[in-house]
Amino acid sequence: MTTEVRVPMLGESVTEATVATWFKKPGDSVAVDEMLCELETDKVTVEVPSPAAGKLADIVAQEGETVGVDALLANIAEAGDAGATTPEKRPSEAKKTEEASKGSDEAPASGGGGSTDVMVPTLGESVSEATVASWFKKVGDTVAQDEMLCELETDKVSVEVPAPTAGTLSEILAEEGSTVQAGGKLGVISGGDAKPAPAQKTESAPEGTQYSTPEAGNGGPGKDIEDAPSAKKAMAEKGLSRDQVTGSGKDGRVMKEDVAKAAASATSAPAAAPEAKQAPRAPVPADDAAREERVKMTRLRQTIARRLKDAQNTAAILTTYNEVDMTETMALRSQYKDLFEKKHGVRLGFMSFFTKACCHALKEVPEVNAEIDGTEIVYKNFVHMGIAAGTPQGLVVPVIRDADSMSFAEIEKAINEKGKRARDGKLSMAEMQGGTFTISNGGVYGSLMSSPILNPPQSGILGMHKIQDRPMVVNGEIKIRPMMYLALSYDHRIVDGKGAVTFLVRVKEALEDPRRLLMDL
Structure with a gap:
């Protein structure tokens, strides 16, 4: 039995979108509500979650294709279906046993010494990464189900990650201060039920809302403007920074064509004065430097x-x-x-x-x-x-x-x-x-x-x-x-x-x- 993945409603007056990025490939295991792909319209970027758990059987609409509302994007096969029974491997595990190399990811009976991955939860629409702010537990500590393990920090909110099962925290894969991607692996709990930990869904913006950074008061941040994924990729390829490109999309959102214009402008005017940058810090006397403290800015x-x-x-x-x-x-x-x-x-x-x-x-x-x-x-x-x-x-x-x-x-x-x-x-x-x-x-x-x-x-x-x-x-x-x-x-x-x-x-x-x-x- 297969479940269809279709284009969701894109908002009032929006009838089509471009498939920007697929986060999964055919054969990958997916959990319910795990993000499969990202669609790009002339107004917002829309993430498409998985409607069911199973295996991504095939991708119908490839990256770069234009699709209409309710168009078929992909098919998901149930884990028990033929051709979709190979359990997902754990490429990020520090120790790959012989069973893991064969693709074994079945959960043993409760208390049978299995392990459960601690995953980065869904961080909200338009948020793709976070910083590990602090771990409340250390390797070897016993944890109860739903006990808070660590706190992640995005440029919008802080997210606490609970233990998906009871057991012992046997491995921490993302140390404090490291940057992790949505759906990434944070650690491993041993001794509990070894069921795959589905991506936990945090409270997110109402449907149709794209710009969701905390809104500032006197000196606070403004509304988050998420640039088009294709624009980000183009900026990286052409070596352009975000402040070198003027966005023409909604609320100044940078689109792919804006990057092309900025690149053409830079080529046609090579003699233009370089953009002003922050002045380099003057040398500090050694006795002053010893009394200084450097703290990384939070997101x-x-x-x-x-x-x-x-x-x-x-x-x-x-x-x-x-x-x-x-x-x-x-x-x-x-x-x-x-x-x-x-x-x-x-x-x-x-x-x-x-x-x-x-x-x-x-x-x-x-x-x-x-x-x-x-x-x-x-x-x-x-x-x-x-x-x-x-x-x-x-x-x-x-x-x-x-x-x-x-x-x-x-x-x-x-x-x-x-x-x-x-x-x-x-x-x-x-x-x-x-x-x-x-x-x-x-x-x-x-x-x-x-x-x-x-x-x-x-x-x-x-x-x-x-x-x-x-x-x-x-x-x-x-x-x-x-x-x-x-x-x-x-x-x-x-x-x-x-x-x-x-x-x-x-x-x-x-x-x-x-x-x-x-x-x-």
Whole structure:
């Protein structure tokens, strides 16, 4: 019996794709949901998982072929079918016994001394590799089923790998700091049930979502733009770096033809000035060097650095400022905070006021909640609010979905829950993508004023700051008032100055008279 592998739905208005890469070849064993191949459209890259376990019997659509929706890609034969009964060998095992050389990979009875591979789980759409951050066990340790063995770090999230079976960790094949591919082998557990460990599927982005890097707040990474696999291959062949190629695909995604143009341009202009690179580090005196410490940047920090520069290179970022008198908001919070916490089980903070005020202002100035897609403007009739959170690993921005339809209590609960998950490193990729606007609160660190950097492809980000008592003129008299500077950074390609100032003024008005939020004024 065979199972057909067909082209999945590719998204609205997308009817065909190109087969970019096959990860398996005929005769290979595959597990359910293990990635078989990668399809490339003019908008996104789509990974095709295996619908069943067995052997890849044949490949119908070869690399480079164009296929339509629901077209046949390959066939998978059940492991018991003729021609598909040869068990998969383990080429990466350190010791290949005589049985292994014959292809024996059958599981002995429980407790019979068999071994089970610890594999890299599926890392999510568009993520193909990870770094081994830490091992919680060492060779020789006894492990229980589902006990955490190690932690992997991608440029998006951290992934914990549980033991697929109980036994003894007999071998570690990927040491801390090494880079591993999705579906690769991490180690071997002996003494348990020797059943092949299927690739574990982590929570991934909703169907149709391709760009899934944590969305930044003030200085966070932007939306992940996965370049076409054929473009990556072409760049490697022609010796071009990613920053030498200008992408023409969605959100600046590099396509194969972009690499060809960049290569032609480099050939036609050999005398052009070389691209500016970071200046070499000056020699350091020996006594200073002895007191220095070098630490490799994490993948998340590398992504933050790259996205910050990408944001500045892509968007026309401009910042407008205002200040808000927090007297009324602070008084309202002080009056009801105890009753609020008693009823809803969560403290009433300032973030719910700012979230509500921004949602209110975005209705009047929708371009701040929109994004540019090629030559089109995409207006969002909803607000997925990103709330920046500092963590030991770096700045991440969990997204509060449909914040415009939530109550104060619902917003506070969502912020608290996601903030705790962010600090614990438990956020999934799905929780850090799809934001339409971002709020970053530098005031918790004492910042008096700053200019936040945009979260591409978002068009606006609000920077909150420290509340500070200052003398203000109120009705002709000098009063001491709790004041906060507000900063709105926006993409001037889509948001005009009038719209940006109007948005910030509406936020200011809502916070200085919170009753306006209740009256929708």
